[in-house]
Amino acid sequence: MDFLISQNYVNYVCQCGLLKPLTNLYFCRHCLNLRCSFCCHHEVDSHFCRNCLENIPSSEAKLRKNKCNSCFDCPSCSFSVLSARATTIQVPMTVKEKQEGEESSTTTSEASSGKMVAKKMYYLACLACRYSSRDVGISDQASQNFCWPEQEYMHANRFNTILNYYQALVLHDKQVKQDEKRRKTTNKSKFQSMTDRTGLNVSAIRRQMGFDKTVSKPKNKPASILPSMTEEVEELSEDIFTKPINLKNITTIEQRFTQPANQPESVKHLYPQHKNLSIKRSIRCRHCEHNVIKPEYNPTSIKYRIQQFASSHVPEVRIIKCYPLMPNKSAFITLKLTNPTMNDMTITIMELPTDDEEVMMIDEMKKNFESLTVSSKSSLMRPSLIEDPRIVSCKPTAKLELPDSSFVINQRDDSAEFDDEIQTDKKDPKFVIWRKANKIAIELSITPNDLKVNDEVIVGFTMHYTYSTVPSTTAEKKDSQQRHALNARVYLNVGNIVDYSTK
Amino acid sequence: MSRNENKVKIMPKAIVCEDCIIQGDVTISSGCVVHPSAQIIAETGPIVIGENCIIEEYAKIHNRIQPESPDKPHILTIGPNNIFEVGSVIEASKIGEKNIFECKSFVSSDVEVSNGCVICAGCHLSGGQHLLENTVIFGKHCQQREALDRISGSHMLQLDFLRKILPNYHHLRKAKQ
Amino acid sequence: MPLFETVFQEKPAIVMEIGSAYTKIGFCGEAHPRFILPTEIESIRDVLKKTEKNLYDQAVDFFNKIFFDYLLVSPKDRKVSFVESTITTPTLIRESFAKVLFHHFEVASILFLPLHLVSLSTLAIDTALVVDIGYKEAVILPVFNGVQILKAWQAQPLGGESIHDGIKASLILNGVKDEILSERVIEDIKVRTCFVTKQARAVAHRNNESIQPCPDVDYPVDGSDVIKIPGNLREFALEVLFPEDNDYLGLPYIIIDAIIKCPVDSRKELAENILLIGGTSSMMGIKSRLRDELRTLIKSEFYMDRLYIDDVKFHNAPSKPNFTGWLGGSIYSATDLISNSITRENYLKHPKIPDWIFYDGSSTRNQG
Secondary structure (H helix, E strand, O other), rough: OHHHHOOOEEEOOOOOOEOOOOOOOOEEEEEEEEOOOOOOEEEEEEEEEEOOOOOHHHHHHHHOOOOEEEEOOOOOOOOOEEEEEEEEEEEOOOOHHHHHHHHOOOOOOOOOOEEEEEEEEEEEEEOOHHHHHHHOOOOOOOOOOOOOOOOOOOHHHHHHHHHHHHHHHHHHHHHHHHHHHHHHOOOOOOOOOOOOOOHHHHHHHHOOOOOOOOOOOOOOHHHHHOOOEEEOOOOOHHHHHHHOOHHEEEEOOOHHHHHOOOOOOEHHHHOOEEEEEEEEEEHHHEEOOOEEEEEEOOOOOOOOEEEHHHOOOEEEEEEEEEEOOEOOOOOEEEEEEEEOOOEEEEEEEOOEEEEEEHHHHHHHHHHHHHHHHHHHHHHHOOOOOOOOOEEEEEEEEEEEEEOOOOEEEEOOHHHHHHHOOOOOOOOOOOOEEEEEEEEEEEEEEEEOOOOOOOOOOEEEEEEEEEEEEEOOOOOOOHHHHEEEEEEEEEEEEEEEEOOOOOO | OOOHHHHOOOOOOOOEEEEEEEEEEEEOOOOOEEEOOOOEEEOOOOEEEEOOOOOOOOOOOEEOOOOOOOOOOOOOOOOOEEEOOOOEEEEEEEEEEOEEEOOEEOOOEEEEEOOOOEOOOOOOOOOOOOOOOOEEEEEEOOEEOOOOOOOOOOHHHHHHHEEEEEEHHOOOOOOOO | OOOOOOOOOOOOOEEEOOOEEEEEEOOOOOOOOEEEEEEHHHHHHOOOOOOOHHHHHHHHHHHHHHHHHHHHHHOOEEEEEEOOOOOOOOHHHHHHHHHHHHHHOOOOEEEEEEHHHHHHHHHOOOEEEEEEOOOOOEEEEEOOOOEHHHHOEEEOOOHHHHHHHHHHHHHHOOOOOOOOOHHHHHHHHHHHHHOOOHHHHHHHHHOOOOOOOOOOOOEOOOOOOOEOHHHHEEEEEEEEHHHOOOOOHHHHHHHHHHHHOOOHHHHHHHHHOOEEEEEHHHOOHHHHHHHHHHHHHHOOHHHHHHOOOOOOOOOOOOOHHHHHHHHHHHHHHHHHHHOOOOEEEHHOOOOOOOOOEEEEEOOOOOOO
């Protein structure tokens, strides 16, 4: 079955010009057009931990640096989550516990100093690669949810000092410039100085004009960040020439990069890493700013609040069968069309647009979009940009004989699902083979071009279908339904040319 | 099969389900648990399985190392306390004790496994190598690491449980020597 | 207007350094990148290489991954800082990245930061000889008083890639099958077994003197094979960075060349402020080897009377060498300087990224 699903034999053209199967497309109800993940705008909707399924508000997620507090990734194999495991150890009763124990059980005052108490201790272990927090010398913790010791970053202090210094420096520079402006002193130099203390803008000019030495330095650098140049560099230890190395103790580069700060070289320093959060994303149409996908907040729910999948709006085309294909010889293909909507659809199968027409379509779409953004004078919202529409990369390699009339597919009716009867309507045109509930099978004739054996045969057509907008609120009457005539371009990969010489 | 059937030696206190496939000269020591549908095939030489091993469903232990001379077949000795999980295929030349072969793992005939090793799920190990003690093979690229701290103890619990449960639902082979 | 406004802005800027092998990503004002991940843009290593997807689509996919799988932020209206090797980044790539970020992701602004210059900020100094040894190449650029001395710029294809090629070639010579030596395996061999040897041993090796080789390593490849990494390969694989031939284009030579192209007054200071950055400079022993090599060169007859420097000194940045450049970007982006970046509005008016030649975006339009 896998080959039926994983390969895309039937592709629809998204409005941006990309070919995608219907299941990967969205349908914007407001623009009445197909959209795909490439031409839509993605947004982070909510953060959650995919291990403990905790919903974390975005402000908190930011504070936690997008890490989960309670879940840890294995630093060794990095694809599994560490689980807390319990052990019991015997510990001597502490004084405090002893007192409590004496208070609670005043009758049994046998609590001698040597009494041992069983205590549950926890450590983290990876069930896949058998990594455990004991390996790196983290002592067992008394509580499962107890904060495990956080790894410290050795350069953190030095970095903060430097950061503060630079922020002050830039600020000072700015202030000096503002002061000068206020005083309206003429610039001593004839040339406009494009330098500043940071050297950033300096990079822009090709020749240095030198610093204006009159500008005072803000303050002396803190001593702690004074340059650390040194003649002493880490020498290679002599051991490396004589002692064999144990590969198991040296981390791989993936393991190092799971801890970007410290990048440990020895497995002894692989500390448990907080698990990264995941997000639910909402997808927005760039043309009308409406959502096509909006998930529910609750991480355990896989439902959507808004879902505009194309497969529930656009008739689906499937290939039922195709006769052996030979170059320049007509063959029949049988297609099944399904109407996913609650209204009848009238479908006409037409030619694909020619290249010139396609270019015109793209131009028109761009114009429409520009006029749309100009007309909506919401200056607060910056205009969204659209992806440049592309010309469809796929070219049909066979001619399709178009059916001479249009046909109707009945609405979807859940109760009709169980009817086994195949209806044939006398009024139907000849190419309709059968119809059943909201499905219809049609037979079309195709003639592959002059192709070689095993070349792919691709046919395409424009499917013109009627679409009725469903009233968005129940208050609206059924009369308010609007009917639209829409187009979808469909490309079918019907198979390869067979080698007829052997037959 | 029937000819070889006679050579199967099952020590007392071993639990061997009847639906498993055991061919050739196989010795199963006491305390072992062999699940239904497990395969132990001594093709080119005998297999000796140590005490308290668990051989789960669809696990396949196969001795097919061509002996240097026909009189001296290669004996695949498996130490005590090993676990062969579901679907593992083991053709190793020698196996020590307390090893775990996880689901769908594969060990080829030129590998020697010492003690306390873990071959993680889905890892395919081949190429002449000798696994040192406490080696863990894990991940897509069969990375190696050394386990310093073994999670142990569950093995005996599992054995006790299986010894209690399996006889209730399966016909067992009789011990014979 | 409060001056700290941008410093304490709601959304911290995203800082990226997209290297030809690894990409460093994180937020400004943080002491280390959040993630270091392999760069998944095929074309970045070779712009002209024909790939199935064009650079734009590859970049969209990669940035999608960065924003939604790793950093978990909506890129819309974010500020983005790029740390890039200004001179060696192809214009096509930076233009494509700008287009992707402005068009597809609608970021608020992009700030391009020159890698060599910003690396200095991690030490709070303004003069240094920055040696960036990356995957594709080694790029050396002296910075004096905050000014990059472009004249003295040096670059050679000495980096991870040439090391990998060397390791692969010599393993194949030893009879290892080509198929199992994937880029990942080679890199792993380099990272875990190889090191830069001492000068004396390297010289001895070059002169075919017999030295006691360091121990061999049995390296298991993907569970399917065990290959022997000879001690000689471990020790001398990185010698490709120090070739001794008549071209004199080894790493120490081009460092000296960079110094010699600088004004005499600045040389001493530059030589005493050498900063090694880039992934390949994390290799064990490379710093001490470079120091020894440089000292020998300084005292060599050829350079003795031209160089006028006595010694070389190195800096230790508060970071791992492979993200020193990123860290500089993090510092710069956390200051008010981020307001100097190219905004979306300006980009839409003049879709051109200023660079060394056109530093003013507005001027480019008039010239067509």
